Amino acid sequence: MHEIIYEADTKNGKLFDVVLLWLILASVVLVMLESVKSLDDKYHNLFDRTEWVITVLFSIEYICRIICIKKPWSYILSPYGLIDFASTIPKYLAFLSLGGGALQALRSLRLLRVFKILKLGKYVGESEKLQKALYASRTKISVFLFAIVILCIILGTIMYLIEDESAGFTSIPRSIYWAVVTMTTVGYGDIAPQTVLGQIIASVVMILGYAIIAIPTGIVNSELTNQSKSKEPIQTQSCPSCSAENHNNSANYCFKCGESLD
Numbered sequence: 489m490h491e492i493i494y495e496a497d498t499k500n501g502k503l504f505d506v507v508l509l510w511l512i513l514a515s516v517v518l519v520m521l522e523s524v525k526s527l528d529d530k531y532h533n534l535f536d537r538t539e540w541v542i543t544v545l546f547s548i549e550y551i552c553r554i555i556c557i558k559k560p561w562s563y564i565l566s567p568y569g570l571i572d573f574a575s576t577i578p579k580y581l582a583f584l585s586l587g588g589g590a591l592q593a594l595r596s597l598r599l600l601r602v603f604k605i606l607k608l609g610k611y612v613g614e615s616e617k618l619q620k621a622l623y624a625s626r627t628k629i630s631v632f633l634f635a636i637v638i639l640c641i642i643l644g645t646i647m648y649l650i651e652d653e654s655a656g657f658t659s660i661p662r663s664i665y666w667a668v669v670t671m672t673t674v675g676y677g678d679i680a681p682q683t684v685l686g687q688i689i690a691s692v693v694m695i696l697g698y699a700i701i702a703i704p705t706g707i708v709n710s711e712l713t714n715q716s717k718s719k720e721p722i723q724t725q726s727c728p729s730c731s732a733e734n735h736n737n738s739a740n741y742c743f744k745c746g747e748s749l750d
Contacts, residue, residue: 489552489555493549493556494553494728494731495725495726508549511542511545514538514542515539515546518538518542521535522535522539539579540579543576543579546572546575546576547576549572550572550573550576553572556728557729557731558728558729558747559729559731559745562729562730562731562732563731617712618712620711621708621711621712622708622711624711625704625707625708625710629707632703632704639667640664640667640668640671641664641667643664643667643671643689644666644667645660645663645664646689647663647666647681647686647689647690650681650689651681651682651683652682652683655679655680655681655682655683656679657679657681662679663679665679670690670693670697671694671696671700672697673694673697673698673701727744727745727747728747728749729742729745729747730742730744730745732745735749
């Protein structure tokens with residue numbers, strides 16, 4: 489049961505996960521269709537019965553995941569375990585009139601399993617490198633974002649002093665909002681400078697926005713380059729005891745609990 493549910497290297501394991509993915513997709517589509525009033529009025533009973541069938545199947549799968557590992561709490565409290573629980577319980581809450589119907593859309597989060605199901609070593613390894621690169625870049629990116637916040641405050645204050653209230657710059661917070669929207673090159677257009685000096689500053693902010701976008705990209709790319717050096721490929725074996733993943737290809741034992749990997 490553990491090989492079928494937690495592994496996708498075998499034929500049965502891959503079949504199980506692919507069927508599970510289709511069920512997740514069907515459930516998400518049902519939630520979207522139920523939000524369309526005309527369709528819900530016409531096919532409500534069909535939607536409801538189908539959703540109950542999928543919910544029961546998800547419940548069985550959740551229970552099986554718990555009973556086929558030696559340390560069930562390691563799965564229950566894991567990110568995947570919490571997502572599985574959160575995506576299964578809403579239908580029961582709705583049945584008990586405790587709300588939760590809209591929360592059924594949380595099942596779309598289970599589509600994250602596609603990275604596990606594909607079992608393509610290079611993708612698993614690269615995603616692991618990306619996570620580590622983002623984590624290693626956290627300090628530099630945090631300092632960079634802090635500097636951007638300060639810059640937006642300064643630019644917003646300047647525009648508040650230059651522009652008139654009729655242009656939409658009615659307060660410093662609203663002017664800071666304009667600076668954020670302009671610097672990120674979103675440009676909603678709800679606030680726009682009317683004076684020549686204001687338009688010159690806006691042009692500088694727009695150009696500055698393009699340069700700013702490249703900075704965090706360069707930081708992460710640098711860390712990715714470091715992560716790519718002398719890193720052993722990651723396998724997709726799941727520990728039968730604690731369900732830990734992302735072991736090195738040469739690993740014979742779980743790095744977390746020491747259990748032998750079959």
